[in-house]
Amino acid sequence: MDPGNVKDNLEGPAETTPPPVTPQPAGDTGAVGKIPDTPEDLKHRPRQTPAPSVKTLAVRSSAWAISGNLTQQGIRFASNLLLTRLLLPEAFGLMTIVNVILTGLLMFSDIGIGPSIIQHKRGEDQAFYNTAWVVQIIRGFLLGLAAIVLVAPLLYLVGGLVSKNADGSMPVFADPQLLPLICVGALSAVISGFNSTNIFTTNRRMAIGHLTVMEVTVQTTGILAMASWAWYYHSVWALVGGSLVTAWLKMLLSHAMLPGGSNRLQFEREAFDDLIRFGRWIFLSTAALFIAGQGDRLLLGIYVSKAVLGVYSIAYFLSDGLSLLIGFVTRRVFLPAFSHVARDNPDRLRQNYYKVRLRLDALTLPAAGALMVMGSDVVDLLYPDKYAEAGWMLEVLAIRVAFACTLPTAVNCLLAIGDSKSVFVGNLGKTITLLAGIPIGWHFGQMTGVVWVIAFSEMGSLPILWWRMSRHGLLSVPREALAAVFVALGIAVGMAISVLLSWF
Numbered sequence: 211m212d213p214g215n216v217k218d219n220l221e222g223p224a225e226t227t228p229p230p231v232t233p234q235p236a237g238d239t240g241a242v243g244k245i246p247d248t249p250e251d252l253k254h255r256p257r258q259t260p261a262p263s264v265k266t267l268a269v270r271s272s273a274w275a276i277s278g279n280l281t282q283q284g285i286r287f288a289s290n291l292l293l294t295r296l297l298l299p300e301a302f303g304l305m306t307i308v309n310v311i312l313t314g315l316l317m318f319s320d321i322g323i324g325p326s327i328i329q330h331k332r333g334e335d336q337a338f339y340n341t342a343w344v345v346q347i348i349r350g351f352l353l354g355l356a357a358i359v360l361v362a363p364l365l366y367l368v369g370g371l372v373s374k375n376a377d378g379s380m381p382v383f384a385d386p387q388l389l390p391l392i393c394v395g396a397l398s399a400v401i402s403g404f405n406s407t408n409i410f411t412t413n414r415r416m417a418i419g420h421l422t423v424m425e426v427t428v429q430t431t432g433i434l435a436m437a438s439w440a441w442y443y444h445s446v447w448a449l450v451g452g453s454l455v456t457a458w459l460k461m462l463l464s465h466a467m468l469p470g471g472s473n474r475l476q477f478e479r480e481a482f483d484d485l486i487r488f489g490r491w492i493f494l495s496t497a498a499l500f501i502a503g504q505g506d507r508l509l510l511g512i513y514v515s516k517a518v519l520g521v522y523s524i525a526y527f528l529s530d531g532l533s534l535l536i537g538f539v540t541r542r543v544f545l546p547a548f549s550h551v552a553r554d555n556p557d558r559l560r561q562n563y564y565k566v567r568l569r570l571d572a573l574t575l576p577a578a579g580a581l582m583v584m585g586s587d588v589v590d591l592l593y594p595d596k597y598a599e600a601g602w603m604l605e606v607l608a609i610r611v612a613f614a615c616t617l618p619t620a621v622n623c624l625l626a627i628g629d630s631k632s633v634f635v636g637n638l639g640k641t642i643t644l645l646a647g648i649p650i651g652w653h654f655g656q657m658t659g660v661v662w663v664i665a666f667s668e669m670g671s672l673p674i675l676w677w678r679m680s681r682h683g684l685l686s687v688p689r690e691a692l693a694a695v696f697v698a699l700g701i702a703v704g705m706a707i708s709v710l711l712s713w714f
Contacts, residue, residue: 276539278422282429283531289433290527293440293449294593299520301446306523307511308391308450310504311361312399322492325625326485327410329549334414339407340476342485350403357396361389385516387446395450398457405461408470416546417469424463432456488630495634502640502671506664509648514657518599522661525603528588529581532574533614539570540618548626556627560684563623567616567689571696574615579700581608584708606665612697613668616690620675623684632678636671643670 294302323342332338412420436452439445465472507526510519544566551559581588585608586601593600617636624632644667651659679685 274418274422276535278418278426280535281422281426283535285426285429285433287531289437290524291592292437294524294597296437296440296444297446297448298517299524299596300516301449302520302523303516303518304385304387304391304446304520305449306507306519307388308395310507311392312357312395313504314500322489322496322630323407323485324410324413325492325545325630326488327407328414328546329625329628330484330488331553332481332484334411335481336471337476337478338481338484339411339471340474341478341481342410343407343473344475344477345482345485346405346407347403350400353399353403354396357399358393361392391446391450395453398453401454401457401461406464406468406470406473408468408473409464411470412468413542414546416543418542420468421542424460424467428456428460428463431459488628492630492633495630495637498634498637498641502637502644502667505641505644506648506660506667509645510660513652513660518657521597521599522603522657524593524597525585525589525600525607528585528600528604529607529611532577532611533618536570536574536615537618540622544619545622545626548623552626552628559623559627560686563619563684564686564689567619568692570619571616571693575612575693575696576700576703578608578612578615579697579702580704580707581605581611582701583704587708587711603661606661609665610668612693613666613672616693617668617671617675620679624675624678624682627682629678629682632675635678636674639674640667640670643667 323346327333327339327342330338409421412418432452432455435455436448439448439451507519507523510522514522548559548562551562582605585604585606589597589601589604621633621636624630644664647663647667648660651661651663653659655662676685676690
């Protein structure tokens with residue numbers, strides 16, 4: 211993608227400040243207003259550097275976001291390759307459930323603090339972001355408490371109801387390590403509650419370079435801690451320990467590295483009401499998104515063994531790279547950029563949206579198409595034989611990736627105009643599709659049927675988001691159809707590469 215193609219339409223109207231009027235000297239009878247500047251005055255006057263335009267910020271932020279995310283994904287991928295050689299598939303299966311439950315607690319309590327600060331006109335007002343920080347701290351402590359008070363009886367209940375999985379194996383929910391792993395892992399939510407709100411104000415200003423440096427530093431340190439622990443102990447606790455190191459370092463660096471004001475304990479009722487008013491639909495949306503995004507692994511914990519779940523988690527990890535990249539770039543760059551356009555020049559929002567989509571689709575959809583025919587080759591090349599079944603799963607899940615690469619831009623465009631309700635309805639549609647489809651898929655095709663249902667689960671939200679975009683005058687059906695052309699191109703290229711590889 212060429213971030214430089216985010217054009218001038220992202221610019222709002224330039225602000226102008228009238229020049230100060232210099233008082234007239236008493237003896238000057240003919241001049242009106244300011245005395246004209248002499249050439250000597252102009253020579254010595256300091257030059258004023260204009261503030262960068264939204265277009266300039268978007269270009270710069272896109273470059274930082276893409277390079278930073280690709281770096282993070284490379285580090286993540288390398289650590290995954292290393293950890294699969296140090297830990298058994300059962301460890302990944304167990305940690306999958308830990309991550310799903312902790313992610314569920316986070317998402318079921320999300321009131322959209324970050325998007326509120328980015329989108330709200332008072333996002334950089336001290337009283338507003340300090341109130342958001344107080345709410346964030348309280349939420350972190352409640353999450354830690356919920357992990358102990360709510361999860362323990364839930365695991366006991368599920369373990370009692372499901373004595374054996376559908377394939378005859380012991381359910382992962384009955385593993386004695388699961389509860390202590392969750393309770394210790396929940397400390398990361400408490401630590402993250404103290405993260406500086408400068409994370410969000412820096413994002414609002416589109417100063418992505420600061421965030422990128424911080425996040426790469428945090429991720430690298432956490433992965434080194436995780437890999438060292440796994441190499442020495444070969445235990446699933448390495449994965450939890452690494453997450454705690456990551457959370458602690460991110461909290462410290464968010465206060466030390468990022469520009470902006472210091473947070474302090476302050477509560478303003480008006481700011482709180484604004485946070486809740488915008489965040490109520492974010493709360494419902496992320497709750498639905500959790501079930502839609504993590505429900506497959508929760509249900510598979512009932513149907514299959516830890517080893518099979520671990521293999522599936524590897525396939526999902528490999529397939530998720532492109533959609534994570536798009537989600538990251540749209541959230542970090544285009545949500546604040548679209549918000550600027552929506553506030554200053556809303557008539558240009560549709561045009562800007564499809565300019566962004568064209569570049570993102572051309573970057574990601576051919577890769578998703580190629581993955582649909584080359585997934586087995588990728589897994590065979592990179593992973594030990596015990597993960598070979600992830601190959602066909604990756605090829606099927608690449609269909610989900612193609613859908614997932616087009617939706618985050620639409621979601622953030624709707625958030626930019628304040629329509630968080632539509633995002634909730636879209637996530638709800640995906641959730642219903644997934645929860646209804648997985649049992650049906652298992653009945654007719656067991657694991658194969660489930661993976662195919664997951665691959666098409668995004669279809670539950672796509673028509674809803676299109677409908678809402680159309681209501682706002684933001685949808686172009688011919689332009690949406692162009693996405694299929696990019697996918698078909700990727701499939702053709704992938705087939706050609708597979709044929710070439712078969713000759714060697």
